[in-house]
Amino acid sequence: MINEKLPKIWYGGDYNPEQWDAETWAEDNRMFKLAGIDVATVNVFSWALIQPDEETYDFAALDATMDRLYKDGVYACLATSTGAHPAWMAKRYPDVLRVDKQGRKRKFGGRHNSCPNSPTFRKYAARLAAKLAERYKDHPGLLIWHVSNEYGGYCYCDNCAAAFRVWLKRRYGSLDAVNRAWNTRFWGHTFYDFDEIVPPNELSEEWGNRTNFQGISLDYRRFQSDSLLECYKIEYDELKKVTPDVPVTTNLMGFYPELDYFAWAKHMDVVSWDNYPSIDTPASFTAMTHDLMRGLKSGQPFMLMEQTPSQQNWQPYNALKRPGVMRLWSYQAVARGADTVMFFQLRRSIGACEKYHGAVIEHVGHEHTRVFRECAELGRELGVLGDSILDARVESKAAIVYDWENRWAVDLSSGPSVALNYVDEVHKYYDALFRMNVQTDMIGVEESLEKYDLVIAPVMYMLKPGFAAKVEAFVKRGGTFVTTFFSGIVNESDLVTCGGYPGELRKVLGIWAEEIDALLPGQTNKIVMNGTVGALSGQYDGSILCDLIHLEGAEAIATYGEDFYKGMPAVTVNKYGEGEAWYVATSPDKAFMQGFLKNLCDKAGIRPILDTPEGLEAAVRTKDGKRILFLLNHNKTATGADMGESVWTDALTGETRRGAVEVPAHGVVILMEGDASHVQ
Ligand code: GLA
Ligand code: ZN
Numbered sequence: 001m002i003n004e005k006l007p008k009i010w011y012g013g014d015y016n017p018e019q020w021d022a023e024t025w026a027e028d029n030r031m032f033k034l035a036g037i038d039v040a041t042v043n044v045f046s047w048a049l050i051q052p053d054e055e056t057y058d059f060a061a062l063d064a065t066m067d068r069l070y071k072d073g074v075y076a077c078l079a080t081s082t083g084a085h086p087a088w089m090a091k092r093y094p095d096v097l098r099v100d101k102q103g104r105k106r107k108f109g110g111r112h113n114s115c116p117n118s119p120t121f122r123k124y125a126a127r128l129a130a131k132l133a134e135r136y137k138d139h140p141g142l143l144i145w146h147v148s149n150e151y152g153g154y155c156y157c158d159n160c161a162a163a164f165r166v167w168l169k170r171r172y173g174s175l176d177a178v179n180r181a182w183n184t185r186f187w188g189h190t191f192y193d194f195d196e197i198v199p200p201n202e203l204s205e206e207w208g209n210r211t212n213f214q215g216i217s218l219d220y221r222r223f224q225s226d227s228l229l230e231c232y233k234i235e236y237d238e239l240k241k242v243t244p245d246v247p248v249t250t251n252l253m254g255f256y257p258e259l260d261y262f263a264w265a266k267h268m269d270v271v272s273w274d275n276y277p278s279i280d281t282p283a284s285f286t287a288m289t290h291d292l293m294r295g296l297k298s299g300q301p302f303m304l305m306e307q308t309p310s311q312q313n314w315q316p317y318n319a320l321k322r323p324g325v326m327r328l329w330s331y332q333a334v335a336r337g338a339d340t341v342m343f344f345q346l347r348r349s350i351g352a353c354e355k356y357h358g359a360v361i362e363h364v365g366h367e368h369t370r371v372f373r374e375c376a377e378l379g380r381e382l383g384v385l386g387d388s389i390l391d392a393r394v395e396s397k398a399a400i401v402y403d404w405e406n407r408w409a410v411d412l413s414s415g416p417s418v419a420l421n422y423v424d425e426v427h428k429y430y431d432a433l434f435r436m437n438v439q440t441d442m443i444g445v446e447e448s449l450e451k452y453d454l455v456i457a458p459v460m461y462m463l464k465p466g467f468a469a470k471v472e473a474f475v476k477r478g479g480t481f482v483t484t485f486f487s488g489i490v491n492e493s494d495l496v497t498c499g500g501y502p503g504e505l506r507k508v509l510g511i512w513a514e515e516i517d518a519l520l521p522g523q524t525n526k527i528v529m530n531g532t533v534g535a536l537s538g539q540y541d542g543s544i545l546c547d548l549i550h551l552e553g554a555e556a557i558a559t560y561g562e563d564f565y566k567g568m569p570a571v572t573v574n575k576y577g578e579g580e581a582w583y584v585a586t587s588p589d590k591a592f593m594q595g596f597l598k599n600l601c602d603k604a605g606i607r608p609i610l611d612t613p614e615g616l617e618a619a620v621r622t623k624d625g626k627r628i629l630f631l632l633n634h635n636k637t638a639t640g641a642d643m644g645e646s647v648w649t650d651a652l653t654g655e656t657r658r659g660a661v662e663v664p665a666h667g668v669v670i671l672m673e674g675d676a677s678h679v680q
Helices: 022-035 060-071 087-092 119-136 158-172 175-182 214-242 261-265 283-295 325-335 370-385 404-411 422-435 467-476 503-509 590-604
Strands: 010-014 039-042 075-079 142-146 272-274 302-306 338-343 398-401 440-443 454-457 480-484 511-518 525-529 539-551 555-560 569-576 579-584 586-588 616-623 626-633 639-642 648-650 660-663 668-673
Touching: 010 075, 010 302, 010 370, 022 060, 022 370, 039 060, 039 338, 060 075, 060 119, 075 119, 087 119, 119 214, 158 175, 158 214, 175 214, 214 261, 214 404, 261 404, 283 302, 283 325, 283 422, 283 440, 283 616, 302 325, 325 338, 325 370, 325 616, 325 626, 325 668, 338 370, 398 422, 404 422, 422 440, 422 586, 422 590, 454 467, 454 590, 467 480, 467 503, 467 569, 467 579, 480 503, 480 590, 503 511, 503 569, 503 579, 511 569, 525 569, 525 586, 539 555, 539 569, 539 590, 579 590, 586 590, 616 639, 626 660, 660 668
Parallel strands: 010 039, 010 338, 039 075, 075 142, 272 302, 302 338, 398 440, 398 454, 454 480, 480 579
Antiparallel strands: 511 539, 525 539, 525 555, 539 586, 555 569, 569 579, 616 626, 626 668, 639 660, 648 668
């Protein structure tokens, strides 16, 4: 449990009473009660209010907020406010201001704007965290610490440059090793002094998301991710010194590209994240992101820290969440491991860029709105659910490997194709499993593979030390491993492993790739099946890249149908020990993916949770050996599933359910395994 003080799915969100007057506060409390809200994320952007100058700290307003909320049963997810520095600090200590990728020194403005290597920022952020911890350590309303907000963005200032050199010395030991790792003899880049190294931005090596030197650019991403993490850790340590038992988190952003969240999660007591899909985001993409957030801490439940009750303001087209969709997406998060449902925000602000962002309490100010009614109804339901779902785990036999450093390397690769998008390729595999309701974990490269039967590592371009050996051991003991084109090509420094692609994975895959063809937009090659293989037969399309591979013990189950490499293997399988290793040499169409994943699951004995019609998502969490089944209807029409003879109890109504279960349009049904009607 995240905190035993509140043994239910926490319900609430960001709350900014500092933007309102006392009359409104009373109304807020009244309406929070009506909506079943029991947690408010406060003090997210209040640094300037709390600290009007260098020496003065004023907690009076925050004291009052904490007391007022607690009195009415609302706990605090207490933020440290360091997501935006005060204007006086920027004026007096310009080192807190970032330098952007174009090399321009920023002025005061925006948020998430502090240089992570600014001595001033670090000093005052640590001091603020310490003061907050001291002040509220005994406050009964304190539920969890929320450090800063949505860390992100890079800085290219001179302090960062100096810190980068220190970071490099620590990572490599010597300049020689740096020169080797970056292959600096290319374009005459040999460095003779650490001081010659400058950050890779648009004044030096990078333009857009491209670079002349992958090694330098990769290390700068690692370094900036580490620098921001260091800022988080400084605050974490201050908080833990005073309140060792209060959990600490910071809100992440799913597949956000700039930070290596697997590295971050090691320092978080609980992962939390902000979910902002748009109206046309595939349900499988959101599901995959929840699964990734759960995977950051090896399956530990996470927090849904933010979502909008109705609409965003920052997307190009901010569609309203249709009736029922807020509830549907809330339970989708819960189904995949969230133990909280929280919003940005509780009351809509009246000025600046988020005034058209949805909130539980809209500008009209009363509770008679569609959005409020939906929020209040969900609040009531979460009350009914109590602690019945808390801490339940998701048990998967299939896993997909995702790695941030690999993503950086693929994005920066400079060839073979700009059409290659790592996250999209990962999603293709995830989506095929999702459509079958096969529960899948999203795991990092450091995760043990032991508990899985099927492990898929799409576009594992960068192989980290030990990963190939882990895959070999996994397959040897009977596991099924799948990887794709553009895998095993480089080491951690983006230096190619010579001797034939896919480098260290050659042995387990039983193939080697000689060349990689890039197809033009809209161009395809054919994947021609060698006869019928389970659900696959005939031919399919492959696009983006086509590896030209040779068999070294593997068997081709499909070959290319066109071009000068017609007849060369397009999909192979290699028996290795007790298991199998598959190689998919191109990016297949949906029909192939569906049949392919079905075959793999059938063979590995991985059963779907339930067969459901298109758009009806089934997900399971398990608690005390009992399954909790979520049926989530993403369709605009009612649909249903057949539960067969098994007996379930509707978690919200207490009714016993078996056989056909109908789920309304955008509706949700939550079923607990077994007949609990006698318990009522
Ligand atoms: C992010 C931030 C919030 C708010 C929302 C708006 O998630 O953390 O402060 O800006 O976006 O969608
Ligand atoms: Zn900087």
